[in-house]
Amino acid sequence: xxxxxxxxxxxxxxxxxxxxxxxxxxxxxxxxxxxxxxxxxxxxxxxxxxxxxxxxxxxxxxxxxxxxxxxxxxxxxxxxxxxxxxxxxxxxxxxxxxxxxxxxxxxxxxxxxxxxxxxxxxxxxxxxxxxxxxxxxxxxxxxxxxxxxxxxxxxxxxxxxxxxxxxxxxxxxxxxxxxxxxxxxxxxxxxxxxxxxxxxxxxxxxxxxxxxxxxxxxxxxxxxxxxxxxxxxxxxxxxxxxxxxxxxxxxxxxxxxxxxxxxxxxxxxxxxxxxxxxxxxxxxxxxxxxxxxxxxxxxxxxxxxxxx
Ligand code: AMP
Ligand code: MG
Numbered sequence: 198x199x200x201x202x203x204x205x206x207x208x209x210x211x212x213x214x215x216x217x218x219x220x221x222x223x224x225x226x227x228x229x230x231x232x233x234x235x236x237x238x239x240x241x242x243x244x245x246x247x248x249x250x251x252x253x254x255x256x257x258x259x260x261x262x263x264x265x266x267x268x269x270x271x272x273x274x275x276x277x278x279x280x281x282x283x284x285x286x287x288x289x290x291x292x293x294x295x296x297x298x299x300x301x302x303x304x305x306x307x308x309x310x311x312x313x314x315x316x317x318x319x320x321x322x323x324x325x326x327x328x329x330x331x332x333x334x335x336x337x338x339x340x341x342x343x344x345x346x347x348x349x350x351x352x353x354x355x356x357x358x359x360x361x362x363x364x365x366x367x368x369x370x371x372x373x374x375x376x377x378x379x380x381x382x383x384x385x386x387x388x389x390x391x392x393x394x395x396x397x398x399x400x401x402x403x404x405x406x407x408x409x410x411x412x413x414x415x416x417x418x419x420x421x422x423x424x425x426x427x428x429x430x431x432x433x434x435x436x437x438x439x440x441x442x443x444x445x446x447x448x449x450x451x452x453x454x455x456x457x458x459x460x461x462x463x464x465x466x467x468x469x470x471x472x473x474x475x476x477x478x479x480x481x482x483x484x485x486x487x488x489x490x491x492x493x494x495x496x497x498x499x500x501x502x503x504x505x
Pocket of ligand 2: 339340341407409452453454455456457
């Protein structure tokens with residue numbers, strides 16, 4: 198009995214030291230992208246399973262490509278009884294659109310579709326098709342939903358025994374909690390011109406780090422480069438001089454919407470927007486290879502200009 202007690206005590210002590218800490222490391226495909234969930238702490242496996250279900254449910258509800266989804270129904274004018282959460286998401290999307298002067302536009306579905314970004318049947322549409330698509334104003338939260346998913350995942354983890362985790366949701370990273378040794382999470386941002394990392398961003402605690410890049414979905418036609426981040430004013434791929442924008446923010450949905458919006462705005466307007474805001478930091482990469490990080494970003498592994 199005494200020996201058993203000693204063994205249990207040893208286990209408890211070791212688990213307190215992190216040696217026997219529960220871990221989960223789960224890969225899956227959702228929202229048309231590869232996702233990975235890494236969690237540490239009590240009930241990690243169960244929580245990872247719950248998060249996978251959460252991601253699938255969000256996709257079912259919010260995929261603009263699916264006619265049976267909430268957005269699919271709204272886009273054909275169906276009357277839908279919204280839950281409080283759904284209403285809040287739509288309200289936040291519209292508020293983010295107003296905040297960014299329309300650079301983030303949650304109603305670009307028909308325009309994305311005209312360019313073939315939905316079914317990867319890329320084409321350059323006629324001007325008349327773009328005009329008609331802009332007029333349709335169909336919901337598409339593809340520029341904000343993975344960020345919202347990260348934010349919702351972090352809120353869920355608060356209610357579990359999980360101490361910390363890191364979620365990779367396509368181009369979006371959501372951290373949760375502090376690393377036990379107190380060192381920051383290290384997040385690589387992709388080099389838009391290669392497979393390697395452009396640099397490493399350090400963040401502490403629960404944060405969302407989201408990158409929008411023209412390299413993420415693009416095609417060439419008649420010697421021209423076209424990509425999926427569209428300027429809502431023209432209906433054409435944003436020609437802002439940027440190749441990627443990374444946003445670091447407490448709120449995932451805001452991070453995601455702002456990364457898209459800043460890409461559309463370009464460096465100069467994006468910097469002005471940052472100066473008039475107090476809830477995010479950003480890294481801008483320009484077409485000529487320049488890297489610009491706002492003053493609050495802890496960026497290493499590359500040379501860059503700090504924006505004050
Ligand atoms: P992200 O990768 O977060 O920048 O989101 C890009 C996706 O959002 C595109 O594939 C489109 O589905 C949609 N989208 C494109 N342009 C915009 C825009 N200006 N505002 C909001 N959503 C957009
Ligand atoms: Mg986005």
